[in-house]
Amino acid sequence: MAWNHTSTVTASSLQVPFLGNLVESLSVTALVILFTTYAILYFAQTIPLSKNEPPIIPSRIPFLGHVLGMLFQGGRYVKNLGLQNPHHPIFTLPIPLSRIYIITSPTLALPLQRLPPSTLSFTPLIPNITKRVLGLNPHTVDVISQAMDPLPGQHIGFLADMADLVKSTLAPGEEMNALLSRMEHELKSLLNAYVPPPPSQREIDLLAWTRNLVALATARSLYGASNPLEGIEGSFWEFDHGLGGLLVGICPQVTARKAYRGREKLVQSFAAWLRNGKHKEADVAPIIANRVAMAAKHGWELQEVARSEVSFLFAGIVNTATTSFWGVLQTFNDPKLLGGLRAELAVDPNSKTIEARLRDAKLLLEAVVNECLRLGSDTYSTRVVVPKEGVEVEVKGKEYWFQGGAMVQISGGTIHASKENWGEDAREFKPERFLKGVSFKNFRAFGGGQTLCPGRNFALAVVRLLIAMVVTKFDIEVVGGKIPEKEDGVLPVHILEPKERVMVKVSVRDEREFGDFGATDKTSR
Ligand code: HEM
Secondary structure (H helix, E strand, C coil): CHHHHHHHHHHHHHHHHHHHHHHHHHHHHHHHHHHHHHHHHHHHHCCCCCCCCCCECCCCCCCCHHHHHHHHHCHHHHHHHHHHCCCCCEEEEEECCEEEEEECCHHHHHHHHCCCCCCEECHHHHHHHHHHHHCCCHHHHHHHCCCCCCCCCCCCCHHHHHHHHHHHHHCCCHHHHHHHHHHHHHHHHHHHHCCCCCHHHCEEEHHHHHHHHHHHHHHHHHHCCCCCCCCCHHHHHHHHHCHHHHHHCCCHHHHCHHHHHHHHHHHHHHHHHHHCCHHHCCCCCHHHHHHHHHHHHCCCCHHHHHHHHHHHHHHHHHHHHHHHHHHHHHHHCCHHHHHHHHHHCCCCCCCCCHHHHHHHCCHHHHHHHHHHHHHHCCCEEEEEECCCCCEEEEECCEEEEECCCCEEEEEHHHHHHCHHHHCCCCCCCCCHHHHCCCCHHHCCCCCCHHHCCCCHHHHHHHHHHHHHHHHHHEEEEECCCCCCCECCCCCCCCCCCECCCCEEEEEECCCCCCCCHHHHHHHHC
């Protein structure tokens, strides 16, 4: 035993130096291979595909780094890359098998977004995005994919037809004004009926309150008193909050369970509403009746029309609600601003209706809304490079080459936060900057070009209306008296939300109801 033991020890002790050397040289070899592969990959990602491809910003993890950055840091990742590279107004992010071209200069953004859809277009992305987010069936996706970017005189597909309808209805004019009056009526009713909670439980969540106001007023204005959102608003916000997961589209029933469930509940409610012919009722806005008729004309099934209407209601509510939240918060957190707004809203003693006040004096209010949008919007305007072989375009006397199928994104977040565009105080909330006159080419909250928001004029009017009404009727104390940071680590599909909940104490400042203002004001004030 002893001998065996000794011999074993001897044998193994003989092998140790040999094994040790082997392991050592293997690990050195592995390290060399690893380092060489890394160096090759790192170098490979820095090679432009054409001499005029925009400058490349390599990532420490070749090809994957930027994708991981976007995945883990959301919109903040590209926004910060843009801010860290102000000398590159346009740059290339190499990603596996493709590129993303980022534009951070408004001077380049404007001409690029004006290029014809045969060069850069958003529409090729729509079928896939809507399929995932709205759960459209293959037949509808097929209908959507037809004639998406028709040239003059060509057959107009569903998307272009619908875009025309929405754009023309929401352009300033009679139809938009009619919709605005409905919105005003609904907001007034909601605010007149609002009873702040008793002092013992007086703190309310400001975002939840503004969301509720905008959601109900919008749904009632567009879809009438028996609208399909009534009673299931919670599902709407569940859908909204899980949109990113639905967009990723990997087994959404599991990975984005709440959003999926919320969306399906909304769809069922809209489908029942349509099935019962509610869209034909007198209090439904013409734009909705026309949208439903147009979808039917293009061969959409009822359940699919319901999905399309969920998306329209979403566009109508979400950004307006969050912008209103920031506007109310910023105003009540700054006594000077609040005083200024109240003075502005009371300028004409002979016409005290809220509409007249808004018409007569809206400069500061307009500035507040614009500043909230500037600071709250990290939105991207995204386009795909349509020619498969790539394309070279001349912008401002310089040639740029883009790879076919790659994405081109205008980074609103960078443009809005850039000191070059907005001055040293670019990060601060200073509505007065808009009173001094600013260049709106640096303002991208509504996107631009082919995808410029068709609801922008309506939305601006609604946010102003809501802030004006709240400022007139209520006093609000912001608990903690602090403006929270924005949650910019998400997919920036809409105006950024606060990182923390904002609790406020609301009390009624003026007992009179909206609507009676004109009559009462002349006598009592
Ligand atoms: C403050 C409120 C709002 C903001 C900040 C906003 C912003 C935007 C943005 C950034 C886009 C995409 C632009 C792009 O991709 O370049 C968009 C698209 C759209 N918005 Fe708005 N929006 C607001 C309110 C509204 C309202 C109230 C409506 C309708 C009543 C509306 C209807 C739409 C529609 C239908 C689209 C899709 C346009 C298309 O792809 O053809 N938006 N909006």
